[in-house]
Amino acid sequence: MADLTFNTTGGVVAERELLIAYLNTGTSETPVWSPIGKRVEDSSEELDWGDESKTDIFGNTYTTMKKPTLTQTFDPCELDASDVAQVKIWNMAIRDQDAATLSAQDMLIVHCYAGTATTAMFAERYSSCAIKPTGLGGSSNIGMPIDITYGGKRTVGTAAIAAGVPTFTATAA
């Protein structure tokens, strides 16, 4: 498979807003992708490759790696009625304390900088992500920091975004 190219201008760094995580606030069959991270100024996917290194009796080092576990923290995530994803998470976590539902969320990560801009950008859908609000409160505003572990079936494909609304298309197997 040929490498994807970045659609950003060469010599110019890709802006952070070109990597967006969405929570499915609709249904599995008719997803509604709502972005996570309003008012969050810094958040990164962390990739844990489970790497292990060993050095043999000849002094050579070998490293093994597994498929990565992706985690991401959104902090402070101040409550905002217009943030659809946050309202859904608040209901599952704070109102219902529904751990089972929280650990089986459908999410989409769109890499807007890779592939064809706007119409066919690289995207990966995770069918069963664990969303864990780690607190609720703050000083002057109410924040609800969120830890996410992306999991379940990983489906790669492309996303088109029109008027801020992404549409995901899985790549044919």
Add this chain to the structure above:
Amino acid sequence: MTALEKLKGWLATYGGYNILSEFYVDYTDKAPSNGGVFPSGLVEVQRSRDILGNTTVTNQYNFGLDYVFEKPPGGDTEATVNADWVADFQEWVQAQSVTGKAPTFGDEPRTEKISAQNGMLYEAQEEGTAMYMVQLSVQFKKIFTR
């Protein structure tokens, strides 16, 4: 309504405002009991962008408020009345801002802050008047959604 019109209208609701015969923009008269607001523009205090590309800008309007009151040379009684008026005005601004009664200028009214500071005698004239100055600042947020 412009920010200046909004500000002037609000200042006129101060209880002690009625001692002023006129309240101008960029001007004060030499006669006692008048005042003026001197706008000194907008300062961008902070700009931040979230990971979705929305931008929040914290702005600050600065105004100078000048008040001309009666104050004969050596007139301790008049000076005390004037100083009390200025202090009371500053406390009124603070109370209005804290209790959310002050006008709002941005997209997050709850976080806005208006403060009146450094009220002091600026200049006294031999003719029996004195100018007092108060620095007024209005801090507010504007949100630009992607």
